Amino acid sequence: MPPKGVRRAAGLRRTAGALAVALVVTLPGLAGCGSGGGSGTSGDSGGKGSRGSQPPAAVRLPPRGAGFDYQIGGAYPPPKGVRILSRDRSDSPAPGLYNICYVNAFQAQPEERASWPADLLLRDAHGKVVIDEDWNEPLLDIGTPAKRERVAQRVNQWIDGCAKKGFDAVEPDNYDSYTRSHHLLTAADATSFMTLLSRHAHARHLAVGQKNTAELTGVRERAGLDFAVAEECGQYDECGVYAKAFDDRVVDIEYTDAGLRSALAHWGGRLSIVRRDRDVSTPGSKGYVREVR
Numbered sequence: 001m002p003p004k005g006v007r008r009a010a011g012l013r014r015t016a017g018a019l020a021v022a023l024v025v026t027l028p029g030l031a032g033c034g035s036g037g038g039s040g041t042s043g044d045s046g047g048k049g050s051r052g053s054q055p056p057a058a059v060r061l062p063p064r065g066a067g068f069d070y071q072i073g074g075a076y077p078p079p080k081g082v083r084i085l086s087r088d089r090s091d092s093p094a095p096g097l098y099n100i101c102y103v104n105a106f107q108a109q110p111e112e113r114a115s116w117p118a119d120l121l122l123r124d125a126h127g128k129v130v131i132d133e134d135w136n137e138p139l140l141d142i143g144t145p146a147k148r149e150r151v152a153q154r155v156n157q158w159i160d161g162c163a164k165k166g167f168d169a170v171e172p173d174n175y176d177s178y179t180r181s182h183h184l185l186t187a188a189d190a191t192s193f194m195t196l197l198s199r200h201a202h203a204r205h206l207a208v209g210q211k212n213t214a215e216l217t218g219v220r221e222r223a224g225l226d227f228a229v230a231e232e233c234g235q236y237d238e239c240g241v242y243a244k245a246f247d248d249r250v251v252d253i254e255y256t257d258a259g260l261r262s263a264l265a266h267w268g269g270r271l272s273i274v275r276r277d278r279d280v281s282t283p284g285s286k287g288y289v290r291e292v293r
Contacts (some may be wrong), residue, residue: 003171018223059207060168061226062098068272069290072102073280079290083253084176084272086171087231089158093167100209100229100251101162105155105172106190107137116140120151122184132180139177140168142193148178159197163204169208171229172197176213187216191223198224214238217245228252234263237245239271 001155067081075091086100093099108116122130122139130139142148155172162170164173175194178185190213198208202224210217210225217228227249233239234254242250251272260275267273277289 020207042182051255059202059205059226061098062208062251062272063271065270066098066111066272067292068251068254068274070251070274070276070280071282074176074227074282076282081116081292086251089162092165098169100169100236101165101167102171102173102207103155103158103162104137104174105158106142106174106177106193107132107135107139110136110212116154118149121148124182124184130184132174132177132182137174139181140184142189145181145192148189148193148196152193152200154201155197157204159201159204163201163206167200167206169227170197170201171209172213173211175211175216191216191219194223194225209251210242214241217241220245229253231255232259234261234267234273238264238283239263239267243267243271260293 031105037063062084062133066083067079067086069078069086071083071085072089073088073089075087075094078085078097082097083118084098084100086102087093088102093101098174107118108121113121116138118266120141123139125128131137132139140151142151159170172194175190178187194208201208207226208224209222209227209229210220212231214230214233216223226246228242228246228251230250230252231236232241233242233252235256235258239252242252248270250267252263252267252274254263254273254275254280257275260273263271263273273292275289275291277287279285279287281288283290
């Protein structure tokens with residue numbers, strides 16, 4: 001999830017451009033129509049075999065080791081050298097870059113809580129809604145196949161919005177929310193739900209990034225995940241886990257000098273690494289930080 005302090009924005013976001021060096025993977029499987037997802041099909045074929053969700057057509061992957069910026073706290077002109085960009089779904093993509101669409105997929109944003117059916121908010125044995133205390137976000141109930149389908153119907157509408165705007169990929173956040181569910185949800189629930197989202201995104205020609213959750217990289221093919229969006233993998237010595245699982249197709253956000261130094265020392269030139277401030281703020285804001293060194 002984003003670092004503590006970021007206010008996630010509500011509403012649809014994104015339109016995207018294409019990155020000439022972005023890679024193309026053609027995988028057999030589901031029939032379906034898609035809109036957008038970036039233009040162009042140049043580059044070498046990438047990826048490690050077919051994904052569990054079996055995309056029906058070309059899915060563009062982010063280039064390895066390219067300049068990256070993380071703008072989920074608000075869009076601003078991409079800094080020089082940036083070729084991969086992540087923005088919230090309510091923003092638009094940047095022309096000519098590889099654009100990733102941020103979607104809060106496993107939890108409800110506080111301002112959107114009332115729009116969710118009450119039975120789709122995870123509840124404990126006393127009927128109390130289970131909350132991610134860091135963000136004051138209710139967890140969504142993905143504990144049964146029927147509920148996963150209903151939650152996916154809503155989230156997939158946001159994914160459709162990403163595709164219509166022209167994004168190249170989607171970043172479904174809070175894949176690890178089962179770890180905050182007080183054992184009411186399992187890793188299998190999370191993977192099953194992610195598979196639904198990945199299948200839908202692939203049918204719209206969007207690649208799908210695994211957000212954090214290093215412990216589930218071993219099932220990334222079954223879940224239909226194509227690359228990784230890792231927070232502080234340098235700080236916590238997890239970059240190698242993502243690099244191995246995703247063949248170096250990893251974008252990493254560090255929030256400390258030490259984390260940035262570690263990531264660059266071990267993975268500079270192989271992964272896409274940036275340091276941002278914990279609020280992921282925009283230039284001109286107090287505390288704004290962006291470093292790549």
